[in-house]
Amino acid sequence: MITVSASCGRTPTLTVTASPGKVTLSDKTVLSTSQCTVTLSSPASTATGSAICEIQNLICQLADILNSTTTGDPVSVLNQLLTKLTATLHL
Numbered sequence: 186m187i188t189v190s191a192s193c194g195r196t197p198t199l200t201v202t203a204s205p206g207k208v209t210l211s212d213k214t215v216l217s218t219s220q221c222t223v224t225l226s227s228p229a230s231t232a233t234g235s236a237i238c239e240i241q242n243l244i245c246q247l248a249d250i251l252n253s254t255t256t257g258d259p260v261s262v263l264n265q266l267l268t269k270l271t272a273t274l275h276l
Contacts, residue, residue: 189270191244197237198226199273225274236273243269 186204191197200222207217227233243266249255250262 189240189244191237191241193229193238193241195229196226197229197234197241198224199237199240200224201270201274223274233273236269240266240269240273 188202188204189200191199202220202222203218205218205220207215209215225233225237227237229235229238243262246255246257247259247262247266250257250259
């Protein structure tokens with residue numbers, strides 16, 4: 186499972202956590218991972234800080250749609266969120 190959280194403000198912060206996992210391949214090779222957390226923060230005046238705030242906004246939009254407090258296409262918002270996350274983490 187992957188968990189993403191973002192906060193906006195003077196120093197926007199993005200946190201991505203991947204849960205531990207284990208996969209056994211057909212040849213009995215085992216690949217396992219421990220929990221990994223990445224935290225990215227940057228001043229709001231930077232491109233990275235702005236991107237984190239956009240991610241937070243998309244997370245809020247998706248939550249509102251899923252909680253039925255607003256209308257919208259959750260798949261579209263999720264795709265936008267994943268695209269923005271990918272671009273931001275590749276900075």
